Amino acid sequence: MKKLLIISTGGTFNKIYNPKNGMLEIDKDATALKELASKWLCEFELITIINKDSLEMTNQDRLELLGTINQADYKHIIVVHGTDTMDVTAEYLAEGELDKCIVLTGAMVPYSIDPVEATANLASTYGYLQALEEDGVYIAMNGMIGDYKIIKKDREEGRFTL
Amino acid sequence: MKKLLIISTGGTFNKIYNPKNGMLEIDKDATALKELASKWLCEFELITIINKDSLEMTNQDRLELLGTINQADYKHIIVVHGTDTMDVTAEYLAEGELDKCIVLTGAMVPYSIDPVEATANLASTYGYLQALEEDGVYIAMNGMIGDYKIIKKDREEGRFTL
Amino acid sequence: MKKLLIISTGGTFNKIYNPKNGMLEIDKDATALKELASKWLCEFELITIINKDSLEMTNQDRLELLGTINQADYKHIIVVHGTDTMDVTAEYLAEGELDKCIVLTGAMVPYSIDPVEATANLASTYGYLQALEEDGVYIAMNGMIGDYKIIKKDREEGRFTL
Amino acid sequence: MKKLLIISTGGTFNKIYNPKNGMLEIDKDATALKELASKWLCEFELITIINKDSLEMTNQDRLELLGTINQADYKHIIVVHGTDTMDVTAEYLAEGELDKCIVLTGAMVPYSIDPVEATANLASTYGYLQALEEDGVYIAMNGMIGDYKIIKKDREEGRFTL
Numbered sequence: 001m002k003k004l005l006i007i008s009t010g011g012t013f014n015k016i017y018n019p020k021n022g023m024l025e026i027d028k029d030a031t032a033l034k035e036l037a038s039k040w041l042c043e044f045e046l047i048t049i050i051n052k053d054s055l056e057m058t059n060q061d062r063l064e065l066l067g068t069i070n071q072a073d074y075k076h077i078i079v080v081h082g083t084d085t086m087d088v089t090a091e092y093l094a095e096g097e098l099d100k101c102i103v104l105t106g107a108m109v110p111y112s113i114d115p116v117e118a119t120a121n122l123a124s125t126y127g128y129l130q131a132l133e134e135d136g137v138y139i140a141m142n143g144m145i146g147d148y149k150i151i152k153k154d155r156e157e158g159r160f161t162l
Numbered sequence: 163m164k165k166l167l168i169i170s171t172g173g174t175f176n177k178i179y180n181p182k183n184g185m186l187e188i189d190k191d192a193t194a195l196k197e198l199a200s201k202w203l204c205e206f207e208l209i210t211i212i213n214k215d216s217l218e219m220t221n222q223d224r225l226e227l228l229g230t231i232n233q234a235d236y237k238h239i240i241v242v243h244g245t246d247t248m249d250v251t252a253e254y255l256a257e258g259e260l261d262k263c264i265v266l267t268g269a270m271v272p273y274s275i276d277p278v279e280a281t282a283n284l285a286s287t288y289g290y291l292q293a294l295e296e297d298g299v300y301i302a303m304n305g306m307i308g309d310y311k312i313i314k315k316d317r318e319e320g321r322f323t324l
Numbered sequence: 325m326k327k328l329l330i331i332s333t334g335g336t337f338n339k340i341y342n343p344k345n346g347m348l349e350i351d352k353d354a355t356a357l358k359e360l361a362s363k364w365l366c367e368f369e370l371i372t373i374i375n376k377d378s379l380e381m382t383n384q385d386r387l388e389l390l391g392t393i394n395q396a397d398y399k400h401i402i403v404v405h406g407t408d409t410m411d412v413t414a415e416y417l418a419e420g421e422l423d424k425c426i427v428l429t430g431a432m433v434p435y436s437i438d439p440v441e442a443t444a445n446l447a448s449t450y451g452y453l454q455a456l457e458e459d460g461v462y463i464a465m466n467g468m469i470g471d472y473k474i475i476k477k478d479r480e481e482g483r484f485t486l
Numbered sequence: 487m488k489k490l491l492i493i494s495t496g497g498t499f500n501k502i503y504n505p506k507n508g509m510l511e512i513d514k515d516a517t518a519l520k521e522l523a524s525k526w527l528c529e530f531e532l533i534t535i536i537n538k539d540s541l542e543m544t545n546q547d548r549l550e551l552l553g554t555i556n557q558a559d560y561k562h563i564i565v566v567h568g569t570d571t572m573d574v575t576a577e578y579l580a581e582g583e584l585d586k587c588i589v590l591t592g593a594m595v596p597y598s599i600d601p602v603e604a605t606a607n608l609a610s611t612y613g614y615l616q617a618l619e620e621d622g623v624y625i626a627m628n629g630m631i632g633d634y635k636i637i638k639k640d641r642e643e644g645r646f647t648l
Contacts, residue, residue: 001306001324012346019432019482022336022377024348040282041305053346108343113437115278120202120285127289130307143203144163145292158343162163174508181594181644184498184539186510215508270505275599320505325630325648364606365629443602444526444609451613454631467527468487469616486487 001042002130005074008033009065009089010051011082013118015110024110026051032111033080036119041126045074054082054089054106062092070098076129078122079104083153083160086139090148094137103129103138104148108158117142163204164292167236170195171227171251172213173244175280177272186272188213194273195242198281203288207236216244216251216268224254232260238291240284241266245315245322248301252310256299265291265300266310270320279304325366326454329398332357333389333413334375335406337442339434348434350375356435357404360443365450369398378406378413378430386416394422400453402446403428407477407484410463414472418461427453427462428472432482441466487528488616491560494519495551495575496537497568499604501596510596512537518597519566522605527612531560540568540575540592548578556584562615564608565590569639569646572625576634580623589615589624590634594644603628 008014008030015024016032030048037044049068050061069077081089083106090104105125111118125140132138139151141160154161170176170192177186178194192210199206211230212223231239243251245268252266267287273280287302294300301313303322316323332338332354339348340356354372361368373392374385393401405413407430414428429449435442449464456462463475465484478485494500494516501510502518516534523530535554536547555563567575569592576590591611597604611626618624625637627646640647 001308017348017433017437020479022348024341024346036278036282040279041286109341113341116198116281117202119278119281120198123282123285124203124289124292126305127286127291127302127307128293129289130286131290131293131295133293133295140289143288145289146163155344179510179595179599182641184510186503186508271503275503317506325632360602360606364603365610439602440522440605441526443605444522447606447609448527448613448616450629451610451615451626451631452617453613454610455614455617455619457617457619464613466525467612469613470487 002076003042003074004044004076004078004126004129005072006033006037006044006046006078006080007065007068008046008048008080009057009061009082011054011080011106012110013080013107016112026053030080032115032118033122036111036122040119041123052082054085057082057085057089059092062089065089066093066096069093069100069102070096075100076132077102078125078129080122081106083108083141086141087148087152090137090139094148099135101129101132101135101138103140105140164238165204165236166206166238166240166288166291167234168195168199168206168208168240168242169227169230170208170210170242171219171223171244173216173242173268174272175242175269178274188215192242194280195284198273198284202281203285214244216247219244219247219251221254224251227251228255228258231255231262231264232258237262238294239264240287240291242284243268245270245303248303249310249314252299252301256310261297263291263294263297263300265302267302326400327366327398328368328400328402328450328453329396330357330361330368330370330402330404331389331392332370332372332404333381333385333406335378335404335430336434337404337431340436350377354404356442357446360435360446364443365447376406378409381406381409381413383416386413389413390417390420393417393424393426394420399424400456401426402449402453404446405430407432407465410465411472411476414461414463418472423459425453425456425459425462427464429464488562489528489560490530490562490564490612490615491558492519492523492530492532492564492566493551493554494532494534494566495543495547495568497540497566497592498596499566499593502598512539516566518601518604519608522597522601522608526605527609538568540571543568543571543575545578548575551575552579552582555579555586555588556582561586562618563588564611564615566608567592569594569627572627573634573638576623576625580634585621587615587618587621587624589626591626
């Protein structure tokens, strides 16, 4: 198996409910992601950075992400990201022209509320990376997987489409 | 996206609890698989055949599976199969030398009891097939994905390994 | 079985995640509550009123609740209510001095996120009402069940205690 | 709160899936029951005895249960029992004419497969016992709660009725 780096940047995937204030909050330890990946996928390294909703992500944050990927000792990278600006970040990373295979994924609903969607997204990303041979920046959401330029979020439907 | 044929042959993946007799039984409609795939993966056709635990599968059954794949109008095939003889069936299919990409997957625990494992297996199979370029027979279980000859079930651990 | 009136006033119990805006919102149809009660409890009538977080509930709302209970053709009433001002509403209802058995319950975490807590609260309320012989206003949360004056929310712990 | 003794005798409630043999087996530690009760109900003592499907329960087993209840330092007892002979055991216990409040409950589907039904049964039993004033032997299943002589299992429907 290819060994992977998973970079969790925040977004919906790892949000958990805080009963004391009634809010969904980003779990900065990415516990759900970590358990899911270590139980059902292969060896990987996980780091968490930025930890924001993707609507709040700045180009400064994207530069941090690009730098992290560039310096990482891995060729195959999964970026867990909020869905609203996943395309913006993908384009930013593509302009970096790294010799790496980078796939962005995330979730429309937190793993803590619906583990199936988040698992389907992460695992299809993982499988895709295992067979992928061409460097590039890709998006994988609800079964739509491919070059970041062809996968778009349909805000009306709450899904990604070609 | 590549359009897929999913062939459900039985096994643990689709078992459901029957409260009247207290037994886990194979759901011949593969309802869980159908809902999962249609909600979170792309277009596919699903057929159910054989519907047995893999310990009860005969070479007659394997011939039926091989024939079904051979005649199918699809190049990319997911076979959902019980885990105990997944390797035997994979070898049988490989001897058929079809010009197809065939990935066998399944579940150690029914989707109705733990949806996460079954979803991780199916979705990683799906992602793998989307990027796969070489014909062959593959196995994908708990993150171990590759040529059927290198993925083995560790009965002690209840997991697949290299 | 005693036939019950269940009044859903909002609060956390029936909140569901809206993937389009990333917020938890009160389900005004109380779908989770309705399914739970009709599947696992006995005959009941369910009405939904007010539909607010309990921090936003006014004495005008409480008057509406009291009036609804007073006019209802039921002696045994379950009030599903947010936890933050459950005690205030209970006291308000008690001052109404109705010849009824009223039990307030709710959930710290939405049923859609953790069905077990919400189910435990509703079902213990239901069982209590079936055996209860004395009119009054009661609270039932996380196993603490009794006269509203003796059950308090411990905001530090996020639980109700004596 | 009344402090309770919970006696787990086996049955469906605590069954868990064994991935190595594909069978549902009685968890002799009653882990699910223990976690549920300690998280969402009040103080209790839990003991596990017999640990059989109720179809295999003998009068010798019932004598052991009766003796355990008789010697226990508790007046309020929850007996978790398989559903098929719950009525037989209830009658056996009633003939013991103990000065205790005993409620039998269980589950049609294991907690590990559907936690909602099992939780609803246990929690409604708990609530009922908290308000109950009259000694006797009772059954509480899917919202039907009362003297053991009036609650019957409808095997066709897979539910208990009056």
